[in-house]
Amino acid sequence: MSRKKLVMVGNGMAGVRTLEELLKIAPDQYEITVFGAEPHPNYNRILLSPVLAGEMTIQDIILNDHSWYAEHGITLHLGKKVSKIDRVQRRVIAEDGTEAPYDRLLLATGSNPFILPIPGNNLPGVISYRDIHDTDSMIDAAKSYRHAVVIGGGLLGLEAANGLKLRGMDVTVIHLADWLLERQLDQTAGRMLQKSLEDRGLKFLLGRQTEMLIAGESGRVAALRLKDGAQIPADLVVMAVGIRPNTTLAEAAGIHCNRGIVVNDTLQTYDPKVYAVGECVAHRGIAYGLVAPLFEQGKVAANHLANYGISRYTGSVTSTKLKVTGIDLFSAGDFFGSKDTEEIVLNDAAAGVYKKLVIKDNRLVGGVLYGDTADGPWYFQLLRDGQDIHEIRDHLLFGQSHVGDVGHQGHSKAAAMADSAEVCGCNGVSKGTIVKAIKEKGLFSLDDIRKHTKASSSCGSCSGLCEQILSATIGGAYTPAASNRKPVCGCTDYSHQEVRDAIRGEHLTTIDAIMRFLEWQTPDGCEKCRPALNYYLISTWPMEARDDPRSRLINERAHANIQKDGTYSVVPRMWGGLTNSAELRRIADVADKYQVPTIKVTGGQRIDLLGIKKEDLINVWRDLDMPSGHAYGKSIRTVKTCVGAEHCRFGTQLAMAMGVKLEKMLFDMYSPHKVKLAVSGCPRNCAEAGIKDVGVIGVDSGYELYVGGNGGIKTEVAQFFVKVKTDDEVMEYAGAFLQLYREEGFYLERTCHYLERVGLEHARNRVVEDEENRKALYGRLLAELKDAKDPWAERIAGVEKNEYEMLSV
Amino acid sequence: MAEWKSICTLDEIPRLGSRVVRSTSGDIAVFRTSGNEVFALRDQCPHKGGPLSQGLVHGNQVTCPLHGWKLRLDSGEAVAPDEGCARRYPIRVDSGMVFLQI
Ligand code: SRM
Ligand SMILES: Cc1cc2nc3c(=O)[nH]c(=O)nc-3n(C[C@H](O)[C@H](O)[C@H](O)COP(=O)(O)OP(=O)(O)OC[C@H]3O[C@@H](n4cnc5c(N)ncnc54)[C@H](O)[C@@H]3O)c2cc1C
Ligand code: SF4
Ligand code: FES
Numbered sequence: 001m002s003r004k005k006l007v008m009v010g011n012g013m014a015g016v017r018t019l020e021e022l023l024k025i026a027p028d029q030y031e032i033t034v035f036g037a038e039p040h041p042n043y044n045r046i047l048l049s050p051v052l053a054g055e056m057t058i059q060d061i062i063l064n065d066h067s068w069y070a071e072h073g074i075t076l077h078l079g080k081k082v083s084k085i086d087r088v089q090r091r092v093i094a095e096d097g098t099e100a101p102y103d104r105l106l107l108a109t110g111s112n113p114f115i116l117p118i119p120g121n122n123l124p125g126v127i128s129y130r131d132i133h134d135t136d137s138m139i140d141a142a143k144s145y146r147h148a149v150v151i152g153g154g155l156l157g158l159e160a161a162n163g164l165k166l167r168g169m170d171v172t173v174i175h176l177a178d179w180l181l182e183r184q185l186d187q188t189a190g191r192m193l194q195k196s197l198e199d200r201g202l203k204f205l206l207g208r209q210t211e212m213l214i215a216g217e218s219g220r221v222a223a224l225r226l227k228d229g230a231q232i233p234a235d236l237v238v239m240a241v242g243i244r245p246n247t248t249l250a251e252a253a254g255i256h257c258n259r260g261i262v263v264n265d266t267l268q269t270y271d272p273k274v275y276a277v278g279e280c281v282a283h284r285g286i287a288y289g290l291v292a293p294l295f296e297q298g299k300v301a302a303n304h305l306a307n308y309g310i311s312r313y314t315g316s317v318t319s320t321k322l323k324v325t326g327i328d329l330f331s332a333g334d335f336f337g338s339k340d341t342e343e344i345v346l347n348d349a350a351a352g353v354y355k356k357l358v359i360k361d362n363r364l365v366g367g368v369l370y371g372d373t374a375d376g377p378w379y380f381q382l383l384r385d386g387q388d389i390h391e392i393r394d395h396l397l398f399g400q401s402h403v404g405d406v407g408h409q410g411h412s413k414a415a416a417m418a419d420s421a422e423v424c425g426c427n428g429v430s431k432g433t434i435v436k437a438i439k440e441k442g443l444f445s446l447d448d449i450r451k452h453t454k455a456s457s458s459c460g461s462c463s464g465l466c467e468q469i470l471s472a473t474i475g476g477a478y479t480p481a482a483s484n485r486k487p488v489c490g491c492t493d494y495s496h497q498e499v500r501d502a503i504r505g506e507h508l509t510t511i512d513a514i515m516r517f518l519e520w521q522t523p524d525g526c527e528k529c530r531p532a533l534n535y536y537l538i539s540t541w542p543m544e545a546r547d548d549p550r551s552r553l554i555n556e557r558a559h560a561n562i563q564k565d566g567t568y569s570v571v572p573r574m575w576g577g578l579t580n581s582a583e584l585r586r587i588a589d590v591a592d593k594y595q596v597p598t599i600k601v602t603g604g605q606r607i608d609l610l611g612i613k614k615e616d617l618i619n620v621w622r623d624l625d626m627p628s629g630h631a632y633g634k635s636i637r638t639v640k641t642c643v644g645a646e647h648c649r650f651g652t653q654l655a656m657a658m659g660v661k662l663e664k665m666l667f668d669m670y671s672p673h674k675v676k677l678a679v680s681g682c683p684r685n686c687a688e689a690g691i692k693d694v695g696v697i698g699v700d701s702g703y704e705l706y707v708g709g710n711g712g713i714k715t716e717v718a719q720f721f722v723k724v725k726t727d728d729e730v731m732e733y734a735g736a737f738l739q740l741y742r743e744e745g746f747y748l749e750r751t752c753h754y755l756e757r758v759g760l761e762h763a764r765n766r767v768v769e770d771e772e773n774r775k776a777l778y779g780r781l782l783a784e785l786k787d788a789k790d791p792w793a794e795r796i797a798g799v800e801k802n803e804y805e806m807l808s809v
Numbered sequence: 810m811a812e813w814k815s816i817c818t819l820d821e822i823p824r825l826g827s828r829v830v831r832s833t834s835g836d837i838a839v840f841r842t843s844g845n846e847v848f849a850l851r852d853q854c855p856h857k858g859g860p861l862s863q864g865l866v867h868g869n870q871v872t873c874p875l876h877g878w879k880l881r882l883d884s885g886e887a888v889a890p891d892e893g894c895a896r897r898y899p900i901r902v903d904s905g906m907v908f909l910q911i
Contacts, residue, residue, distance in 0.1 A: 451890055525867055527872040530865065530867065549823075550823060554865075564875065802823065806831045807816050807831070808831045809816060
């Protein structure tokens with residue numbers, strides 16, 4: 001079968017990204033031809049600013065070199081501008097006469113800089129700032145001329161001005177509005193920005209308008225006259241006053257345009273054979289000028305070009321970041337506010353910090369940050385998620401508490417870190433390494449950073465820092481996906497919530513059925529989605545769905561923790577941290593018999609035998625004759641207890657007995673992530689109940705229950721949940737809360753992350769306020785755990801025996 | 810001289826799973842895909858020596874259990890951007906028996 005022909009006009013960032021997405025999902029569907037007016041293969045236009053500033057070279061910013069096109073069999077016509085589309089015969093014709101027939105056409109012609117209609121606008125020395133050619137002209141001009149004038153104090157203008165200044169020119173910025181970046185910043189932040197740019201030697205003329213450009217003797221521009229009569233010297237004039245979608249070609253071909261090539265939610269134009277993406281497009285009346293939305297468009301267009309026909313582009317919320325090294329500025333959404341909005345403002349002029357958050361109906365709708373943008377990505381996430389913020393309103397302005405994040409020397413602000421400072425403590429990756437990879441490898445997402453540098457790929461505590469570095473390096477090109485829409489992994493576009501809904505709504509009971517129904521893009525998924533799907537199946541249809549051992553990671557498959565040398569560790573259960581002499585003797589005997597190299601008391605009040613060979617595991621378990629401690633599982637780990645009223649002179653409740661009861665009730669519970677509890681006998685809280693998923697604190701009149709604590713990567717103090725009187729109530733409330741988490745939590749979400757997403761009030765409403773629902777939840781938990789089995793005992797009896805037996809030759 | 814040796818029946822390797830073969834030249838991981846193809850690799854990840862047999866199998870790849878590198882079962886090559894290669898061994902199935910050449 002001969003392949004269909006796809007022609008793309010415009011070899012820029014949006015178009016080539018669309019091809020990349022297309023090649024990922026349908027590598028052989030089309031014979032592809034690309035026309036690009038510029039003589040270069042696709043490069044990272046965003047990074048023209050660091051090139052101008054002398055921080056990078058053109059070579060560094062090439063995204064797809066010639067070999068990439070060759071590898072994918074793409075015919076590339078560089079330096080050829082398409083001048084005509086013949087829609088009847090379905091072919092395009094370039095200025096030099098080159099023709100190419102198409103079955104599908106993709107227009108990605110970007111936009112043109114707007115040139116002010118003033119006398120002198122075509123003099124030599126007057127340029128715009130859009131491509132490599134413009135950048136080279138500026139670099140050359142800086143070598144032989146002195147006076148530069150930039151017209152336009154927007155993002156592009158300021159980045160141009162900063163670059164020219166760094167190259168030694170005397171730079172004046174002329175701006176029509178009363179403050180800089182008036183479309184991104186409010187006046188206060190605009191003034192602060194102006195001040196710090198002035199400190200670097202830039203000059204500003206605000207609220208002024210250019211009348212004409214005047215030539216010198218050589219014929220090159222020499223001066224600029226303002227409407228108020230003032231005249232300033234100018235050997236180089238850069239116009240950065242805005243862009244216009246480049247629709248010339250489409251319009252000439254009779255394709256409907258209205259401030260951009262008009263497309264529907266599938267990026268199709270009025271001609272069904274013709275798609276369009278990028279800055280040339282008007283989608284629902286909006287033409288975007290930042291990379292992130294264009295990439296989203298590209299993904300959808302690729303999906304339809306590949307005839308999958310399932311995804312829709314519904315528009316984007318954008319955020320911006322000025323890429324001037326050393327200046328920290330972030331804005332997103334609607335930050336001017338209106339009469340229905342409220343504002344929270346912090347203005348610390350001396351420290352150079354300004355923050356404004358705009359709130360409407362308990363939701364964040366916009367924000368401006370100047371001087372301290374560490375929380376920009378977090379605010380942006382809250383904004384995109386449309387999350388109700390009333391519970392966190394009183395500390396919203398102070399940002400997401402980074403206090404507990406460990407592993408990067410307490411740093412929480414990427415901008416303040418030296419290049420050599422360690423960002424990722426797990427993999428030893430410095431800030432400089434990450435910045436270099438973002439620039440040289442053309443990375444655009446956190447996932448890319450994880451893949452290429454390994455930073456944030458282990459414990460994830462430095463994700464926030466990596467996001468900051470990313471947004472500082474590529475500006476608004478980085479926008480995190482709304483968290484409820486984040487795809488489960490690279491195998492699908494569906495989010496955790498969508499997958500859960502489909503499993504319930506369609507009554508799916510096997511992994512194969514889910515993958516078929518949701519059109520998984522890989523044959524068997526991967527190590528990220530399969531364990532998640534397996535959990536969702538079992539938690540949704542506990543009596544019907546069967547566990548799939550092949551979809552469990554090694555620890556849960558082997559029922560022991562793998563070690564760096566391939567041996568395993570064994571942690572038997574000690575209910576509530578209690579043991580006895582017989583158990584200790586058996587542990588000692590096992591240690592001798594199997595020559596266990598290390599015996600350690602864990603942080604969870606029990607004993608770990610480390611360094612056991614896999615083929616010995618079953619025998620070790622048999623000899624120990626103790627149940628599994630599930631130290632490896634997404635399950636109940638430990639219930640930590642203090643000695644309580646059993647022994648302690650201050651104890652008010654029997655903490656050990658309560659702990660043992662809870663642990664026995666929850667034995668073998670499978671959950672989105674591991675679950676840890678603690679019971680303390682009095683408010684001195686020696687069992688550290690304040691940092692557990694469920695913490696129980698005995699008081700004279702009963703027990704206080706706390707939920708959502710975490711002592712790991714991000715220390716999170718548990719929140720007060722309810723006060724109860726009896727042991728049975730502790731079991732019921734704790735059990736119901738955990739069942740709610742089991743039914744609603746996303747895979748690998750600890751209770752603290754789950755509560756951050758759904759809100760504590762939601763959990764309280766379901767468990768504390770609604771007695772009927774509480775009893776139902778508790779009932780379901782008990783029913784599911786009624787037949788709980790000890791996985792070690794099952795394996796001693798022969799289950800999954802292949803897992804532990806070696807083959808020989 | 811390398812020769813073909815029978816190691817087990819196909820059924821003894823779980824679908825989307827693996828077994829370990831102890832040999833004088835070290836451990837060899839044998840994998841079975843969802844399409845019932847079998848592959849054999851040295852049971853040592855090119856990253857830090859993780860036992861590949863303990864990884865999760867998907868498509869024609871296995872994800873190393875220690876730090877998540879992905880390796881192609883047919884070539885032993887790490888999937889980009891990671892770089893490295895685990896040695897491959899010839900393996901075939903004949904009337905339900907699996908033979909390994911070592
Ligand atoms: C053995 C132990 C360390 C010790 O020697 O004390 C341990 C060992 C591991 N912890 Fe832990 N954690 C141990 C107590 C803790 C504690 C303290 C506690 O439970 O009181 C914490 C902080 C409390 C908490 O979880 O909120 C803790 C927070 C973590 C985390 C971070 C979890 C988080 O949500 O932030 C991880 C990573 C993960 O689970 O993704 C982790 C992961 C691990 C893993 C499983 C890493 C891995 O994937 O291989 C380690 C397994 C080593 C092994 O082979 O045995 N371990 N780990 C402790 C076993 C307790 C037990 O008896 O079961
Ligand atoms: C200096 C600078 C800094 C920027 N910084 C940021 C930033 O920090 N963050 C951010 O998100 N965005 C930034 N942007 C904007 C971003 O670069 C653009 O949004 C993005 O490049 C648009 O992609 P596109 O594919 O639609 O258009 P382009 O990348 O412009 O590609 C269009 C291509 O089509 C070619 N073309 C046009 N007509 C024809 C034709 N008839 N035949 C053949 N070829 C044709 C053009 O020559 C061009 O190469 C910046 C832009 C500039 C110039
Ligand atoms: S035991 Fe926990 S803290 Fe220690 S190295 Fe392993 S994961 Fe890190
Ligand atoms: S040892 Fe395999 S990924 Fe590190």
